Amino acid sequence: MSTFARASVKQGFLDDLYGRIARRYDLVNYVQSLGMVGLMRRDAAAFVGRGVVLDAGAGSGDLAAVCLGAGASRVVCLDRSPEMFRVARAKLASYERAGRVRFVLGDVARMPFRDGAVDNVGSAFLFRNIPATDAAVGEMRRVLKAGGRVVVADVFAPPKGLTGAVYRIYLNVMVPLWGRLIAREGVAYRYLSASIQNCFSAAELAGRLAAAGFADVRAEPKFFGIAYVVKGRSP
Numbered sequence: 540m541s542t543f544a545r546a547s548v549k550q551g552f553l554d555d556l557y558g559r560i561a562r563r564y565d566l567v568n569y570v571q572s573l574g575m576v577g578l579m580r581r582d583a584a585a586f587v588g589r590g591v592v593l594d595a596g597a598g599s600g601d602l603a604a605v606c607l608g609a610g611a612s613r614v615v616c617l618d619r620s621p622e623m624f625r626v627a628r629a630k631l632a633s634y635e636r637a638g639r640v641r642f643v644l645g646d647v648a649r650m651p652f653r654d655g656a657v658d659n660v661g662s663a664f665l666f667r668n669i670p671a672t673d674a675a676v677g678e679m680r681r682v683l684k685a686g687g688r689v690v691v692a693d694v695f696a697p698p699k700g701l702t703g704a705v706y707r708i709y710l711n712v713m714v715p716l717w718g719r720l721i722a723r724e725g726v727a728y729r730y731l732s733a734s735i736q737n738c739f740s741a742a743e744l745a746g747r748l749a750a751a752g753f754a755d756v757r758a759e760p761k762f763f764g765i766a767y768v769v770k771g772r773s774p
């Protein structure tokens with residue numbers, strides 16, 4: 540676990556990792572989360588899927604797709620990984636409203652957008668990975684219009700008690716196993732498992748959003764507290 544201590548993980552390591560697992564990312568993600576990821580994205584999209592939506596750390600484009608389905612007029616996908624975008628483009632090409640999605644290669648900690656550029660902003664399964672959490676939160680606040688909504692869907696540090704104990708076993712044994720069997724990337728999935736166990740709590744992220752100036756911030760637990768959808772708005 541110490542190999543992947545949160546403070547020691549560098550952006551270059553993450554870029555390389557997502558480049559390698561991009562092609563199999565969707566399948567492994569779905570299998571190892573037992574379908575939970577889809578439900579969380581739907582919850583997030585129901586909250587922010589209106590007007591122009593920024594999908595921060597959009598990856599293979601699933602949150603963007605659900606936001607379009609929920610009624611967003613346009614979605615801007617921001618991510619550092621060209622490989623993840625290749626998967627997203629191929630997937631979204633068959634969507635009737637694919638022309639409403641724009642792909643921007645860039646960093647969530649230094650977004651290439653003007654202040655107040657988007658109506659709503661969302662991210663799914665981004666935050667526990669990135670080294671520059673506060674910079675990313677600050678950028679989300681900066682590019683969001685007054686009155687706009689923010690949502691962060693993710694898995695955070697495991698809960699305490701029996702649920703947490705069982706979950707840790709699943710993370711340590713099954714997640715790397717799925718990764719090795721489906722994506723042939725056991726090490727990458729050991730990192731992803733460690734990134735959950737080394738993560739801050741949803742309450743801490745909610746505090747950081749509030750400290751950055753977001754209002755009405757609340758962390759809604761999902762699946763016995765394994766995952767959270769954190770919601771707020773720009774005052």
Ligand SMILES: C[S@@+](CC[C@H](N)C(=O)[O-])C[C@H]1O[C@@H](n2cnc3c(N)ncnc32)[C@H](O)[C@@H]1O
Nearest residue numbers: 557596597598618619620623645646647663664
């Ligand atoms: C676990 S994937 C989540 C993808 C997608 N949001 C989803 O719902 O499946 C994390 C994504 O964040 C991206 N990422 C990591 N660090 C980033 C950064 N600093 N700026 C932008 N994207 C980043 C990765 O390239 C990857 O596509």
